[in-house]
Amino acid sequence: MRFSFLTGTLLASVISVSHAGYDTHPRFAEFAAEVEEEYQIPAAEVKKWLSQAERMDSVLEAIQRPAEGVLNWDRYQDIFLTRKRIEAGRNFLETHKDTLADAEQKYGVPKEIIGAIIGVETFYGTRQGGYRVLDSLSTLAFDYPKRPLFWRELKAMFALAEAEGVDPGTIKGSYAGAMGYGQFIPTSYLAYAVDGDGDGKRDLWGNPVDAIHSVANYFSEHGWRTGEPVTQRVTVAGDSYQALVNTGRKPDSTVGALTSAGVTLSVPSAAERPANLMMLEGKQGEEYWLGEYNFYVITQYNHSKLYAMAVYQLSEALTQ
Template sequence: MRALRKTLMVFGSGILLSSALPAAANYDQHPRVNEFIAEAAAEYKIPADDIRQWLAQAEKLDSVLAAIARPAEKVKEWDEYQDIFLTSKRINAGKAFMKEHAALLREAEEKYGVKKEIIAAIIGVETFYGTRQGNYRVLDSLATLAFDYPDRPLFWRELKAFFALAEAEQINPATIKGSYAGAMGYGQFIPTSFLNFAVDADGDGRRDLWANPADAIFSVANYFSKHGWKNGEAVTQRVHVSGDKYEQIVNDNLKPNWTVSELKALGIEPTEKVSDEKPANLIRLQGKHGAEFWLGEHNFYVITRYNHSRMYAMAVYQLSEALK
């Protein structure tokens, strides 16, 4: 029996809902549903009847549409943003998490070449070390966004991938919970990231990012490794600026597309030793005491592959430093 035809399947302790399904939104009758089903069937070989069955059970959530319109990164400056993620509570919980999972973090660091503090910091920022994984049914969130959100292509793709991962992992899609945007588990992987980067760390035949810390930790490390993390290299450092030439390139790109020597010529001076030939860019954040200037190096850019926000990357970096 195909996974999508099953009424209930237990997969870990943290992702099951009550057997009562929410009120349907008739997504199985949406004007574009046949197009969606055809694409998912062709791309992932999922039977059309399975997809239609689960879309019939999806609920439209207005709360999801409201939440997607106001992500935290667009309404806060760094001086506020850091107060969310760099608290003593989160730091202390992170140290406890690292102590509890010291062996797993060490193994992941050795296998993937990604600092254990960075792995822990990602999980700490995303879900407070697995304790806040989201209370939305991912089926509802992604169906709402795929069919009722104006910027559909991203979520259209993620909904197809969601059905594919449920099929691959033998999970009933109506039981999976996550964020309003369809991110799941300790590390809040979206479905395409799950398919591409989730790993079965303990060899039990499942990639359980919801209830298995080993799979979650190794998957985050694998994500960073596949996105080019350079073990032993710096992430960022404070810099001083002078004159006004630097204004033309500040925050111009997430990717480091200047050399340090080129930045120096524009009045940017590092505070730590760094090669003149190293790729970097100039970051400006509005801190509690005014503008802060930072050198965005390659590994800082890699963090932004997880979330395309300078403030997010800075929060991860500074939390990782506090966890050392």
């Protein structure tokens, strides 16, 4: 049965909105046709909702200055590696220990990694974002052509709303359209969200069981290697290592090749394991780190190595 977006109460509220909306945008017909073809949602329903979507200049400003793009590691870590976030994380792990244990057993992803993701993203579900996703994604899809991925995300938002029986006009999230405890964008929600408690719903906004299982499923589907390390601090010597520093997110070398180039490990690791060498600007100057495959998997959630390092170090702090 099709979920009708046009609920009476919400429709009555949008009639009073006095702005043009995105249903008058020159690319609206193209967008609506794609939604209908890909998700079988009638263009008339898309039009009704985009007619009430508002352009948000604050979204356009925020998308151009993410913390990962303007801060070095010395300042970035101060956002996430705080005593308050660590203590709240330990409480979260204790409160949801059974659910986290179940997810770890099912997906092979450590409970502290799951908890750290949720801690970094939303302070354990308490800061999920106050933007109406209909507005933020419409703004980015139609008025920020530099990132065409938001066009896809707005289409997926309509599909998500229908699949989960949620009114598009009531969905809240970040300025970039990320939602729930783990801040899943709509395409990730459709692909990786799971019903963790078997109640027939995938609720990542209000159900921590679904959220925990969904984060674990995301990492499992992106290749998390159970039992393998994430990263470690290393030292460097000579000149050979320099060409291997910060070459990309995905490991393009091996532990053995890096050690041969002058990298000294702090913890032994198998020579054949894929790895790369990272340099971060820390509080005491340059820091060198070995990024193994699971570090790369964390960057699949957010492409920034600063983000992945914050998740890793928070995960370590949660179990100390």
